[in-house]
Amino acid sequence: MNMDQLKRQAAARALEEVRDGMQLGLGTGSTAKHFVELLGERVRAGLKIIGVPTSEATRDDAMRCGVPLTTLDEIDHLDITVDGADEIDPALNLIKGGGGALLREKIVAAASDRMIVIADDTKWVPTLGRFPLPVEVIPFGLGATRRAIEKAFAECGVSGQMAVRKTKDGHVFVTDGGHWIVDAQLGRIVDPPGLAKALSTIPGVVEHGLFIGLASSAVLAGGEGIRVIERREPKGD
Ligand SMILES: O=C[C@H](O)[C@H](O)[C@H](O)COP(=O)(O)O
Structure with missing residues (x-):
């Protein structure tokens, strides 16, 4: 099958x-x-x-x-x-x-x-994180938002490359809500509930892909x- x-x-x-x-x-x-x-x-x-x-x-x-x-x-x-x-x-x-x-x-x-x-x-x-974690962000102030996301990752014991999602033809992917997505390659998320909470406090983060x-x-x-x-x-x- x-x-x-x-x-x-x-x-x-x-x-x-x-x-x-x-x-x-x-x-x-x-x-x-x-x-x-x-x-x-x-x-x-x-x-x-x-x-x-x-x-x-x-x-x-x-x-x-x-x-x-x-x-x-x-x-x-x-x-x-x-x-x-x-x-x-x-x-x-x-x-x-x-x-x-x-x-x-x-x-x-x-x-x-x-x-x-x-x-x-x-x-x-067994553990979340092999799939890149999508974080939906407001385009305004993205540099500051990315730095805040990196800090939240470090506090939650994870790190990894982040990239703004692009479409196949190379344009920035825009969500149904008009936002962008940053995909984070974390490998292994040791504390998904903790990371979910930390990401939710960042002003430029609209939502993240952890469903807890x-x-x-x-x-x-x-x-x-x-x-x-x-x-x-x-x-x-
Ligand atoms: O944004 C998309 C959703 O979260 C999908 O439910 C998820 O990506 C799984 O999609 P698929 O069933 O195509 O693997």
Whole structure:
């Protein structure tokens, strides 16, 4: 089974949790796209749900698949968000933002009763950090923000090269919110909750890709089948 088939299997397993009448957060990326497509099939067969997309790309996919959409201004909570991840550790801490959607993804996940992470099992790691950590920043004063980020890294026992994300054609990548992303090659993040807190205090940092205490479960698809890992502590701890 190839990677794409594994991603679709994980998406199909998460879909089993969806019930009539639910309000759903719709993640971004190649794995979440499978979920949106499968959800669209169920909607066309009569399932009544409504979704909040976490990016313009997901909005386009959902509309194409016939998934009805709303916003967090029109509804007061979400039942489940289903989203992919770049890395997942045994405490269900995540690195997200490889596709640049981390800010909306975090807002939507935080507004959800449950977040189900779907992935192929190569995303499962003992320690976060092999995948570059995305940090979404305001372009104004970027030099000062970078220095503050470096200081936060040092205080949290990590270091590594940082680079402003570029598109394939060499232009600066701009997020749906109009911000830039700095990707940090940290290798091994020893204290993800500590680093998350430190980054959140920096004025020029809009958001970062560490998702701490947000995932309720992870559905991992691999060559030997599907593994569902449930979070033990309540959401937010
Ligand atoms: O910004 C993008 C998101 O955080 C994605 O969910 C993450 O990068 C995983 O994407 P994929 O399922 O394509 O590996």
